[in-house]
Amino acid sequence: MTVTVRGTQLARLLGRWHALPARRRLPDYVALASAIRGLLADGRLPLGVRLPAERDLADALSVSRTTVSAAYRELRESGHLTSRRGAGSWTTLPNGHRVAGSGLWMAEDDLDLIDLSCAALGAPQEMMSAATAALADLPRYLGGAGYHPTGIGELRAAVADQYTARGLPTSPEQIMITNGVLHALDLVLRLLVPVGAPVLVESPTYPNALAALAGRRARVSTHGLDETGWDADLLLGSLRQTRPRLAYLIPEFQNPTGHLMPAPLREQLVATAQRAGTDLVIDESFVDLPLDGQPMPPAVASFDRHGRVLTIGGMSKPFWGGLRIGWVRASAPTVQRLAAARVGVDTAGPVLDQLVGVHLLAMADKVIADRRKQLANARDALLAAAAEHLPAWRITRPSGGVTLWAELDGPVSSALARAVESMGVRVAPGPRFGVDGTLERFLRLPFTQPIPELIDGVRRIAAARYDLDRTGSRPQWSEPELIA
Template sequence: MPRVLTARAVADLVAPALAAESSGPAYGRLTEALRHLIADGRLPEGSRLPSERDLPGPLGLSRTTVTRAYTELRAQGYLHTRRGSGSVVQVPDVPGGRIDHLLTPSALSDGAIDLTCTAAGAPGGTSEAYGQALEELGAYLPGTGYYPGGLPVLREVVAERFTARGLATTPDQVIVAPGALAGVAIAARALLAPRGRVLVETPTYPNAIATLEGAGARTVAHPIEHAHDDWDVAGLGRTLRQSGARVAYLIPDFHNPTGALMPAGQRAEIGRMLRAAGVVPIIDESIVDLPLDGQVVPEPLGRHVPDAITVGSVSKSLWGGLRVGWLRVPRGRAADMAASRLKLDLGVPVLEQLVAARMLQAAPEVLPQQQARLRAGRDVLLAGLREHLPDWRVRVPSGGMALWCALPRPGSTALATAARAYDVALAAGPNFAAGGGLDGWVRLPYVLGHDQLEQVAPRLAQAWADVLAGRVSAGRDDRRGLQPVEPRIIA
């Protein structure tokens, strides 16, 4: 069932563009406003627009104006109308763009810059943690080594961390998994019926979309406001009521890719909405430990939804090589989650669990290192963009690992192709789109060393100049003959 957008909701979205001073006929301005909202993912693919009879009133325009705008959108491939089904949003195909939501870097040469992955190197003290874990390992060797739910020591540490943040948790509510993405898979398989609907933000983490769809889910996109920390609470409520989704996947803490941090007030309000709609959220807290400006992160969203599943890991905040994550589950769902966990594997390696426990215990000393490294990298990358690409718009994130940049015009996919000629691997915006669009956005991680980050903006400026000059299309660099490559899964 397509999501139905009310005439008032659409009118509110296009009002700023219609109110702005601009030349041209009214139908042209309405066409451009709607096209921009579709390309930006704020009118998700598959949504049904109001009829040509219902929309004119809230817009204060004539029916003829709305009809001409719809006609233009159909001709451009942004709208499909069928008798009895109304006018449904669609996104024109972008050659080489979104490929099963998996990020697609090219083969990299020496000296190339890989901006497809948001993962930092291991912090100081990692080797020492491994040494300590090796000393502890002997006590576990007489046993089988199978701990599907996780080592007690690690579950205790994780439970204590949740409790300290305001979400009371006991070790029996923690299930250890090989990363947060595995936690999402475990939860999705336990919660979703075949072809069940799951609400996801757009943009969002590409591999989470692939994981949810791999579990048989049908995703329902909820656009978030890219320029502000705004989850559009009213719009979320409408989507929950109309979509029939019974599960939601949300990233409230330094959202990937926008870096947005959900305010405390919104957490309480969204929690009420989820409870009222009977929707179980899978809350991804993978980046919760990475505030960069000294701010206090609000209490967990899971505190406002007793039935929530919260997933986390050490991969982003500490080191991806550990491959240790977890689920925090309500007691009423513990049996279902445990059964789903056993369908994945028989447990995370004992040594890595011991290392993770050690590093989490040392987090007050270790995390400031990571935060300082990321803060410095963020500032280096921002300075480069201001100098070399001043017309790119970016809201400075207060945490996380990447910038989410708005390009002056759509062309993210073409930019990813062009950038390979300058030895830069990018993830184009459509990879992050749950509802289509986002070719006007690009994610730029600041996890690399300063020497590499200082080269990012100059190289991208050259690539962007090639795009603007028409030397590069979405799927091919006409000057160099480069072609898209096969996808591989990365962070």
């Protein structure tokens, strides 16, 4: 079912659409069409959305219907709107253009490369002691077959205790251990999403989640985030109208924007999903990484009374990506169904890795405190470097997570990513985080690298941005193969 945007909703997205100096010199209908194209280019207004009727939008904007009609005609002529008499008008891109990158890159041991495409930290110093302790524990498991489809009991209990400590009572039977967060998402999709089923995601969102959805051939619709986060009216309206089979959301320090979903919206989200018959997959990969000492809102699952919320998380972001430990928190019957679905994928995870996870979780307080301090310092250094060398870029300071989402001074994200690679910097351009080739005005900048590398990387990016304007060059590059 197509999402319809009401006039008041579109007016709120447009904001002060005629206030920019460049637009004040344009006729109203041209300025309005330009503003709507900007929303599409930035991913805040998804493709395939039915725009409000002309009279509805005219009333909401306090302009004449003639102005809206002319703006819609401009959009149709530029290929950004498709209309059918009696049925309405839908947002499109010219020539039906849709770009879906794989969102993948292949890590290389290039010591001269500053890799700002990967939002992941190196292993903590406690990793070796945890591995040594795990190796000492391993003999207890060697007498068995070693297959634990839902995970070893010790780790399931340790993860359950983490949720309980956050105020979300959880039993080990509600936990399934997986080989990373993406593996958890893939298993949930296999269980809950039939081929071709409708799914709602944020825009922008995690590229590898989009790849997993593409693997299920899901029909993806998007909710566009803005500089403040989620528009509650539009998000809940999308759930009511499209009634997707599943919605994948990242409420804690969203990847890549860093937004934190407020508690009232979490409660409304669960209630609306229940009425719409939608399962919520909540990715908590960054839940352990608030950086300003702020209290965290309740977990989305704490508002669930009907088993609609499946929470996925893991140890990649707060601990180490090389430790492939993830999990699903769900009802005990759902965990058993996931274990049955897993048999056709990989049967079970490595016992030794899970034992390492047990010992690291026992050290979590110290490890995560150190991580938060390290990341807060790196975030502030990256923000300062960007303000100095790229002052025209707009970056909202995130209160947690590991990434900045930069709004550039033009739709040059992909071109800039190509240009800066020749200078020894790899970045993930905005379109990688969307489903349709938009987001060219944005770039993700993680602050997981050492501070000197971050500052040097920003200087090189600034130089590449200057060269783009001066030469207009478009150097060739090899397609990246993984974004973490």
